Amino acid sequence: MNTAKLDANGIHRTRLFAGACLALFPTAFSFALVGGILGQLKTEFVLTNANVGIIGGAVLWGMALSLIFVAPFLERIGLRAAAIGAFFGHLIGVTLLLSAVFFTGGGAAGFWVLFLGALLLGTGNGLIEAAGNPMVAALYPEQRTVKLNHFHAFFPGGMVVGALLGWAMYQIGSVGGLNLGHWTTQIAIMYIPIVIYGVMILPLKFPKTETAEAGVPVSEILRYTLTHPVVLALIVIKMLTLSMELGPMRWIPDVLDNAGVPGLLVFAWVTGLMAILRLFAGPVVERLAPTGILIAAAILTGLGLTLFSIFATGLVPLMFAATIFAFGVAFFFPTLVGLMSERYPRTGSVGIVLMIGFGMGASGTLQGQIGVIADHYMPSALNEQRTVQIMEQVENRFPAYVVQAEAVADNADALTALGYLPQDVQTVVDYNESALTHYRQTGSLDGVLTGNALRALLASELEQESDLIADAGEVLRPADNYGGRMAFRWIAPVALIVAIFFGVMFMRDRKQGGYRQVKLETADPGRGAS
Numbered sequence: 001m002n003t004a005k006l007d008a009n010g011i012h013r014t015r016l017f018a019g020a021c022l023a024l025f026p027t028a029f030s031f032a033l034v035g036g037i038l039g040q041l042k043t044e045f046v047l048t049n050a051n052v053g054i055i056g057g058a059v060l061w062g063m064a065l066s067l068i069f070v071a072p073f074l075e076r077i078g079l080r081a082a083a084i085g086a087f088f089g090h091l092i093g094v095t096l097l098l099s100a101v102f103f104t105g106g107g108a109a110g111f112w113v114l115f116l117g118a119l120l121l122g123t124g125n126g127l128i129e130a131a132g133n134p135m136v137a138a139l140y141p142e143q144r145t146v147k148l149n150h151f152h153a154f155f156p157g158g159m160v161v162g163a164l165l166g167w168a169m170y171q172i173g174s175v176g177g178l179n180l181g182h183w184t185t186q187i188a189i190m191y192i193p194i195v196i197y198g199v200m201i202l203p204l205k206f207p208k209t210e211t212a213e214a215g216v217p218v219s220e221i222l223r224y225t226l227t228h229p230v231v232l233a234l235i236v237i238k239m240l241t242l243s244m245e246l247g248p249m250r251w252i253p254d255v256l257d258n259a260g261v262p263g264l265l266v267f268a269w270v271t272g273l274m275a276i277l278r279l280f281a282g283p284v285v286e287r288l289a290p291t292g293i294l295i296a297a298a299i300l301t302g303l304g305l306t307l308f309s310i311f312a313t314g315l316v317p318l319m320f321a322a323t324i325f326a327f328g329v330a331f332f333f334p335t336l337v338g339l340m341s342e343r344y345p346r347t348g349s350v351g352i353v354l355m356i357g358f359g360m361g362a363s364g365t366l367q368g369q370i371g372v373i374a375d376h377y378m379p380s381a382l383n384e385q386r387t388v389q390i391m392e393q394v395e396n397r398f399p400a401y402v403v404q405a406e407a408v409a410d411n412a413d414a415l416t417a418l419g420y421l422p423q424d425v426q427t428v429v430d431y432n433e434s435a436l437t438h439y440r441q442t443g444s445l446d447g448v449l450t451g452n453a454l455r456a457l458l459a460s461e462l463e464q465e466s467d468l469i470a471d472a473g474e475v476l477r478p479a480d481n482y483g484g485r486m487a488f489r490w491i492a493p494v495a496l497i498v499a500i501f502f503g504v505m506f507m508r509d510r511k512q513g514g515y516r517q518v519k520l521e522t523a524d525p526g527r528g529a530s
Contacts, residue, residue: 010205013139017147019200020132021154023083025193026090027125028158030059033166033190034118037183044183045103045110055114060360062089062122063129067357070130074349075218079138080206082131087202089124090194093117097187129356134349137341138207144517145290145338149281152334157275160268165189210341211348214520225347225354231340235355237501238336240494241294242359243366244301245329248488251370252308252322255484258477259313266322273326278334289515290339291506293331295499301328302495309489312481328495342517366491373490374483375447381482382445383475390472391439391453394432401425401462424460431456447483451476 005012038052047055066089074082096117103110132151140147169189170181179185211221225231249270253263284293304325311317340351405422408414415421435453438446454476458469509515 009207011139011207012204016201016204016206017136017139017151019197019204020128020135021151022193022200023086023128023132023197024151024154025158025161025197026094026121026190027063027128028155029162029190029193030121030125032159032162033186034059034121037186040183041114045100045114047111051111055111055118058115058118059122059125062093062119062124063126064357064360066123066126067130067353067360070127071350071353071357072218072222074130074134074353075209075212075221078206079131079135079209079349080202082127083135083206084202086124086127086131087194087198089120089127090190091124091198093119093121093124094187094190094194096120098184101184126357130349130353133337133352133356134209134341135207137338137352138209138213141210141519142517143282144341145285145335146282148334148338148341149278149285149331153275153278156271156278156330159271160275163268209348210345210520216346216348216520221346221348221350225351228344228347231344231347231351233501234336234340234344235351235358237498238355238359239362240498241298241301241332241336242356243363244305244491244494244498245332246360246363247366247370248305248308248325248491249329251374251484251487255308255481255488256318258481258484259318261313261315261318266318269319270322270326270329273323274330277327277330281331281334284331285335289506289509290335290342291502291509291515293335294339294502295506297328297331297335298495298499298502299328300324301332302492302499304328305488305492305495309485309492312485345518345520370484370487370491372448373487374480375451376483377486378447378451378479378483379445381479382450384445386471387445387450387454387475388436388439390457390468390475391432391436391450393468394428394453394457395436397465398425398429398432401464402429420460420462425462428453428456428460451480451483 005014034056038056041047041055042052045051070082070085094117096113098117100110100113100117103113133148136147136151137144166186169186172180174180249267252270253267256263256266288296304321304323304327307321307324308318311321337352337355340347340355344351401420402422402425405415405418405420405425408418409422431449431453435446435449438449454472457465457472458476460469462469
């Protein structure tokens, strides 16, 4: 190693930062690629829709849980230990996912191997966030907010790369004897950034956090973090801002697809803009200070969500709304982490990691609430007569498909050839019966029941009923678009709460002479890194 590039404590700052940025690529790829292969997994492993939903969700569970559980111990174990845990979580997670190929054709083993692989992959994602954010703050104590924006540019940037790479591999298909579009090839691509970041950073010496350098006891860090009212308020605000970022972003592609606009294109535009804005955040931070940036971010995010709720269709107006939204959410995550680190350094890594962990949990909860709001408004946009006709056809024809599948339930090859499981079709029958029963008893369509019935029909992908499924899609898409837009309208006012909170902080700072970082007194400046 070139010692000329080491600082006084033996830290290779540039290489550590570059490796940490690259370590966000497996996280980004897990969002961009795993969601795209669930259909293949369902077919090859003869999984139900619920099974593949659990596998996809395991990535998020692993991430949120690892962040929350590691937070109290991070100061004690050190950042390097968390980075090593992230590396092995990523490595073993990807390997487990690939090893599931030996359990195709049905049976519980394939599902559990895939679930555990996704869970460990998510754990790696969480641990690299736990290690990376405090490390960047420690590497650049005078530029924390700017460098955290640079660091987090690699998450949306990685999602763009992952989505485009997955799409290109699928379009290319087979090269020689290798099927680039197959799920195993797409998952195996994740080895590349994992191995590179492992080689780059794991042999290096890691910095201590500011609290470790200052000799602040872990018990004091925990007490301060869990009792300081503004710190707790910032954690709550992080739950709101991350919910406004990740919640709508999960729904934007679906809502816009239902408007006849390519949702993936808009999603790529939003994430691409976020990456660029974070990379060039320096001048904005210098001019506005973190509190000023967060006020502007809240206003733009709320405006973007409101525009999404107004524009029913049209590529140009929806791209305009997406641009406003991207300019808002781009600065939320890294700037708020930087604010916590700069203004309340006594929280150490604990405050940062708890903030992100609870934010992730809140985001997952909001995604469900968006669906609840959308289902509430959906019936008013449904064609009632056509919807009832579709459900009556399902009632008349689908029980026979259940009987047909049950007759070969013990024959995995026959089930694979049939193309569906008895429980998948039974799910359609059950949801359909509930929706029709409610309609016949009340004379009105219920948003949740009717939506579930139509979505279960679409998810069945039953080739024998392709025309009926196409009709259901034509009925459901405009209704889902309307419901999603109304959900965005309900979420938008949350941005006002965030703007008021940071407006108060901004005005208080102005009265005290402007925004200033708070520095801890170092007990022993000569101490090195861990």
